[in-house]
Amino acid sequence: MxxxxxxxxxxxxxxxxxxxxxxxxxxxxxxxxxxxxxxxxxxxxxxxxxxxxxxxxxxxxxxxxxxxxxxxxxxxxxxxxxxxxxxxxxxxxxxxxxxxxxxxxxxxxxxxxxxxxxxxxxxxxxxxxxxxxxxxxxxxxxxxxxxxxxxxxxxxxxxxxxxxxxxxxxxxxxxxxxxxxxxxxxxxxxxxxxxxxxxxxxxxxxxxxxxxxxxxxxxxxxxxxFSEEEREEYFSKYFRSAEQASQVSSFVRDNEPLFTMCFVPMVCWVICTCLKQQLEGGELLRQPSRTTTAVYTLYLLSLMQPRPGTPTLKRPLNPRGLCSLAAEGLWHQKILFEEQDLRKHGLDGVDVSAFLNTTIFQKDIDCEKSYSFIHLSFQEFFAAMHYVLEGGGSGPGPGQTLAGLLTEYGFSERSFLALTVRFLFGLLNEELRSHLEKHLCWKVSPHVKMHLLEWIQSQAGSQGSTLQQGSLELFSCLYEIQEEEFIQQALSHFQVVVVSDIATKMEHMVCSFCARSCKRVLVLHLNGAAHSADQEGSSRRTSGTWASSVRSLKRCCFSSSACQHLATALTANKNLIRMDLSSNSLGLPGMTLLCEGLQHPQCRLQMIWLDSCGLTAQACEDLSSTLGRNQTLTELYLTNNALGDSGVRLLCQGLRRPRCRLRVLW
Incomplete structure (x- = not known):
């Protein structure tokens, strides 16, 4: 093939x-x-x-x-x-x-x-x-x-x-x-x-x-x-050289979001294609790619770089035409374009040869040329570009305007526009914007960010300052932009944020990233998918779930690496007084990171649940030190952890310290 x-x-x-x-x-x-x-x-x-x-x-x-x-x-x-x-x-x-x-x-x-x-x-x-x-x-x-x-x-x-x-x-x-x-x-x-x-x-x-x-x-x-093993297998099959495959595998594994995204075969292919070209150029560039938008942008930039031994690729003359073609096709659910469609948007088949596959179709006795993006997700990527480029995002139909796009989308992950809107947020990242302008001379409009913030504010007003329906989808969009200041402004309009059915590794990464920007949120409730609390736990915690300044992250399946973000949240959010981390595999590394946040002078946490978190006696050393330094923590729940006698002895040392304020240890 x-x-x-x-x-x-x-x-x-x-x-x-x-x-x-x-x-x-x-x-x-x-x-x-x-x-x-x-x-x-x-x-x-x-x-x-x-x-x-x-x-x-x-x-x-x-x-x-x-x-x-x-x-x-x-x-x-x-x-x-x-x-x-x-x-x-x-x-x-x-x-x-x-x-x-x-x-x-x-x-x-x-x-x-x-x-x-x-x-x-x-x-x-x-x-x-x-x-x-x-x-x-x-x-x-x-x-x-x-x-x-x-x-x-x-x-x-x-x-x-x-x-x-x-x-x-x-x-x-x-x-x-x-x-x-x-x-x-x-x-x-x-x-x-x-x-x-x-x-x-x-x-x-x-x-x-x-x-x-x-x-x-x-x-x-x-x-x-792809499972993790199959991702490694794909690397070895894509690169004929075992040395190159090993080099790429190490590079991608060092970037956890990048390796996670390789679960999608198409994204895995894009990443391998970009890295192969970099290897042919002599080295792997340590260019961070934490989002799907960044990966697709890197691929776009790689198309503009000549391969060794080939002439320089001609830069597209009409990016707005290519992007408006993609957007119009998306709205009309059209993925095959004839030459008259290209002419309508001011395009020539030669100009877009780097982006479009040319296919010969037989129709009766006529031979017609038609074009399509190399994958539907690339059409969605360029459709998003239509709304962010200067001079784009306008037209007679509702689908040609940014306002029309957002109205139709409406925070719905089932919308056919969901991926396009995620790309739209991602393209507003300052680093990506700079790359597009520097390497392609494509200028992103500075007004789109403000338009998005105003739209999110209007959504908050219509939902009574509560973000629940479509919350995970909005978090996914905000993750793509990778800018904490923008995310803080976007979420500042909500007092209550409820995210349910968090099931995947990427969703945990997204929620962890956005949670640290919820500094003005009074209630943040994150709930893992396909789990139901036991009767005892629900009766003990439900009363506090909707109380002011609560974070519930029970059974969200995140690992120890997420605790670094949680530790930051403990010091940044002075209103946070209760946190439920039950049934998450924190382990010793996670507990060490979490205790750093708990020991910070700015931490105001009063209650924390760590039931079934895979803690052992080693974790009790950090907890004991925390009990002696944190003067606000009054309740600590450690049920279903294999602490053992040695762990209990370490906890008792912390309880005996004069600055310990703990009243409940369960």
Whole structure:
């Protein structure tokens, strides 16, 4: 296959490059389905609570304990860049090589939904299948006699035009019958035609609810991306040199957010592409990339740098045209662009060759050129750029204005605009803004930040100064900008912040980063996903959860590294008097960091819960010292920690110190 942005004639072997993805069986829940590019570490986080059943690609159509009959329809869902299409292509390759499904399927057809948008207005099932069959004659008679031996792959349901999402009958039931393409596809999905055949449909979660209305009893499988081991495997496969692979692995592991983001295969590919070019230039630049926006910006900058032995790449002449093309396409859910679309936005095909794939399509006897961004997430990235560049973010339609974008988005992580808005926040980071201006001469408007702050303030006013609905989504946006002063201003309009269902490693990182900026927040409640408090704990803590100046971070699955941010919060927020850290794996390193904050003269904490935090006798040495120095702490809860006799003796030493004010030790 040809790699994205490959040199002319350069190809990679799919079998050698492909890295196995983590798949789990999931129950369909459209309201819970979220479009999360940063949905990292989910498999590890869920091990703490709800754990879906893992599944292998070989058993997608096999029965199990919940389903005694083999499923006829499998929905493969995953956020942007998670590897859905790559998995579909690998499935086809393995089937063709006789390594997969040969005992189950004799025929396999692959339909690219993106290309289907450009197909004829009307066609028959025979026409549709002929377009994806390598020979001149489709074996219709064989298919009709044994439809149960047919597997039809629909790749990218979310990329279909809206007309495809809810077609109305009468349905197509005969091979030769010509019907509108949307109706024909609906007939196949609803099993009105060939009900015994098997379907594999890939989609982003944002379109899951629409798809769910068309299906009966599908098996839902979610792609969780790369595990840590698989990320290392991908590095070794991407870089042919073992030395380079090791160098890149060490570099990425040293940057925890960067390594975490590599859980998303598309982001992993972008990072490897950038680092490969840096290695070819002689060194790895120690350029921090803590956010997805930073990674994509680094990739954009790398496109502008000439590869060794190649001529200098021509700088795009019309960035506003490219960005407005992306934004208009996003609003109209359009991902394929014709030359007339480019001309409409003042673009020439040559000018955008670094960013757009050129594809030749056959339509009747005509040969038409069309263009698409190398991945939908890149279209969303450039759409965000449209709203931040000077002179951008304006136009006749509501989708062309920043106000229209934010109104439609509305803090909703299920919005098709969610990733675009995250990119928008990230592009306002001063360091990234400086890179864009210095290397590309693209100027970011200084007024967008103020517009965002005013919008957040209006949201706070409409919600009574309480941030609950969409709170995690707003935190994710604020994390992308990576500027504490801006985040403090944004959150200063809220008195109560409630963030629920924190399930992933990246979400913990996001919440930890934003929590330290909640200096004016009276109540900050962070709650881990898929966990419920025990009866004793809830009765003891619920009364304090909504009291003034409380932070509840019970069962949020964060590790010891997050305690550094918490220690900072203890010294910065003078209103904070209660903190619940129960059921988090703090360990000795985390406890040491936390005690540094507790011993600070500015700390005003009165009550802290450390139940089930994995503490041992060693941690009691720091706690004992803290008890002797902190004059405000009156209640300490240490239930379900293996302190032992030696730990208790150390605690008693602290209790005997004259400055200790502790009244309750549980």
């Amino acid at each position: 040809e790699d994205r942005n490959a040199r002319l004639g350069e190809c990679v072997n799919l079998s050698r490059r492909y890295t196995r993805l983590l798949l789990v069986k999931e129950h369909a829940d459209p309201m819970r389905a979220q479009q999360k590019l940063l949905d990292t570490g989910r498999g590890h986080a869920r091990a703490m609570g709800h754990q879906p059943s893992p599944i292998q690609i070989e058993t997608l159509f096999e029965p199990d304990e919940e389903r005694p009959e083999p499923p006829r329809t499998v929905v493969l869902q995953g956020p942007a860049g998670m590897g859905k299409s790559m998995l579909a292509h690998k499935l086809m390759l393995d089937w063709a090589d006789g390594r997969l499904f040969r005992d189950r399927f004799d025929y396999l057809f692959y339909i690219n939904c993106r290309e289907l948008n450009r197909s004829a207005d009307e066609q028959s099932p025979q026409d549709l299948l002929s377009g994806c069959w390598p020979e001149s004659r489709v074996p219709l008679r064989e298919l009709a006699c044994a439809p149960e031996r047919l597997l039809l792959i629909l790749d990218g349901f979310d990329e279909l035009k809206p007309a495809f999402h809810d077609p109305q009958g009468p349905w197509c039931v005969r091979w030769e019958e010509r019907r509108p393409t949307a109706l024909l596809l609906g007939s196949l999905i609803r099993k009105k035609l060939l009900p015994e055949m098997s379907l594999l449909i890939t989609t982003r979660p944002s379109a899951l609810e629409k798809l769910h209305r068309l299906l009966e009893h599908p098996r839902h499988v979610e792609i969780l991306g």
